Amino acid sequence: MTAVVPSTSVRLDPADLHASLSDPAMRSMNFLNEVAGRFPDAISFAPGRPTEDGFDLADLHAYLDAYALHLAETKGYDRARVHRELFQYGRTKGIVHELIARQLELDEGITVDPEAILVTVGAQEALWLVLRALRATDRDVLLAVAPTYVGLTGAARLLDMPVRPVREGPDGVDPDDLLAQLAAARAEGLRPRALYLVPDFSNPSGRSMTLPGRARLLEIAAEQDLLLLEDNPYGFFQAVEGERPPTLKALDTGQRVVYLGSLSKTCFPGARVGFAVADQRIAGRDGAGGLLADELSKAKSMLTVNTSAVSQALVGGMLLKHGGSLLRANRRQIDTYRRNLDCLLRGLARRLGGLDGVHWNTPGGGFFVGLTVPFPVTDELLDVAANRYGVLFTPMRHFHDDDEVAAHQMRLSCSSLTTDQIETGLDRLTGFITARI
């Protein structure tokens, strides 16, 4: 507080507000979401957004009607009950849990009791709720494969929960480093509660775990009594046709995995619907209400009460329109992302191939490519790129607390651009980079 004497106007001291609000990591999400708006004419490789060419207002109306019809015909609700379901307060764990369970079965081979699903305001809320449950004491810490999704870092900061990095290896997680980090944390008297990772086309690195890597990780989790927080927003978006590797959750026989589902990329971000699959049993709470999902639900009831019924109806209606499968709903989008990633990778090779100190990875799918350049990539330099060259990207340092390699990297996202925009954007990016080396 500013003073004990009356003041005409409140002036809050940042030192009197929670430390997370002064933490640079907390500005990243706003920065990443809003940077595109600051330079409307720039071509932006920054945001991890879905393609926009499928968006149509008429679809929203159709989804809503499809869900209302489903309530009437499949559930047998009368008109008043349908309206109550859409307009009133509702079940804290959500109303589209059965449709989501069916989708997981159809698209991912994950068999799960719908009662173990908690529908949330995007995967971000699910993530926060899981961290809230696991951060029981000052000793509870989280491990995360680095580089790490900035939303994980931010959610942990809101809970003063330390996040300790684990190295990314060729299989997705370096198992030796994981074991070393577990041992180190425990030697300090800490309790590593879970490992957070994005096994498929990770944000920001684009890396994916191999099947043996997944099996080994589950083995370590069982041996070390560790939970795995599997975040899977990009799993559908393989660059080449063929069998997708199973998710950790599909391989999980001991409820080691809390699965975090985002529908922002597979339905649309404006619905803000995600979910957690939390089928872990709670000791002493047998029978109904005895799952981790039920514990998370208590916290959710005090955070956002429930997820918007209309938003859930839109997502539910979209599922119904595509036979319950999001893989089917995303056929065209998957093609778009394939074409875009191919265009980006070929375009980089054509323009920057062989340049000293310039290299990039070749992800097997997803939205992101990591590009390394021989100069530090800062937010200030991003301003120069936007102003003088009309091109945007994300400095990789947003995803690392402190890392020398990441300091020279940028994340390039191609998901919401056309191939023409990618080509023009790469021309501009090449101008920006070659002027600096």
Add this chain to the structure above:
Amino acid sequence: MTAVVPSTSVRLDPADLHASLSDPAMRSMNFLNEVAGRFPDAISFAPGRPTEDGFDLADLHAYLDAYALHLAETKGYDRARVHRELFQYGRTKGIVHELIARQLELDEGITVDPEAILVTVGAQEALWLVLRALRATDRDVLLAVAPTYVGLTGAARLLDMPVRPVREGPDGVDPDDLLAQLAAARAEGLRPRALYLVPDFSNPSGRSMTLPGRARLLEIAAEQDLLLLEDNPYGFFQAVEGERPPTLKALDTGQRVVYLGSLSKTCFPGARVGFAVADQRIAGRDGAGGLLADELSKAKSMLTVNTSAVSQALVGGMLLKHGGSLLRANRRQIDTYRRNLDCLLRGLARRLGGLDGVHWNTPGGGFFVGLTVPFPVTDELLDVAANRYGVLFTPMRHFHDDDEVAAHQMRLSCSSLTTDQIETGLDRLTGFITARI
């Protein structure tokens, strides 16, 4: 964790999860939201829900179209931009902030910079975000007028933030007790950061603050350098026509008041849209981004990213359809609530008037009446009332940590019933009560 040796199946110990999840207060919200579902044939005086007779699926379509038209015509957005606004990730602070600012001006005489408004997933998220910002150290505590909205208690529990009760007086807050509680907390080395209250038709007591009471509270807040968290879900719902007392925020000249707005009662709960007006300046963060709303926005970006664009569009469309005024949009609902409250109060007098140890208050509006009976009102007894008498209510102990008076009270809500249901419900309630005295 259960064991350090591998286990076939995870079994989490409640003692290893955050303490809030085992706190009885955390079960209240789920209990209150879902109790009605457990007894579908009972008449329920339990939920603080809006009336359902205005709900119509066709309205959702109309609101969505009205907002899309507004974006096209008033904002000049082309088709692609309209779709982007509804479908994509968006501004963390929200997209209907200007419409909300206009509504506050029209309906409440509150003049506020739209930039000081943070649109949230219901008022509940706004409340949590404010508490998160103010809970900077272990010394930071909250004061709350008791009995207290259970969502406040729960949000504070999620942050391990102590809530210290302040007595309700005839003016709404007992100023002497407020000063005494402030002094006591400070003597213990604590920092009381804010006082939470519902000045209009409080949940659960139904009480309202007088104008002199409001003025005195603002005076104390300035003298004591205290913030006021004004939660106002029921202000429109006066029992008698006439001038409404101004909100604390309308009287606030020193940015002492953080105003929490719920649109669940004035629009509809299924949208899950609320907001905070947080126009407090942050020292050293001058210019754009220097308001408490901007600090809250950073935390929100890591909690729910942004509020569903479609939900905001529905609320925005509803505002547009009624000339920007929610008071106008709620004319019929206000009449319904008046008729219901009158029916409830007359019905209580007719059936229970003069009975020893049975009395109730006469709120000037809102959804709630507090009924005192000469026996303890427990959740177990609620089960008896539901099963044997077909009537539901809320035991007042859900709103008190520990209080002798509240232990004998029930909250009766009449907002989502018809007058016929109220009469039948009161007959049943009378049977239940008279069998016990």
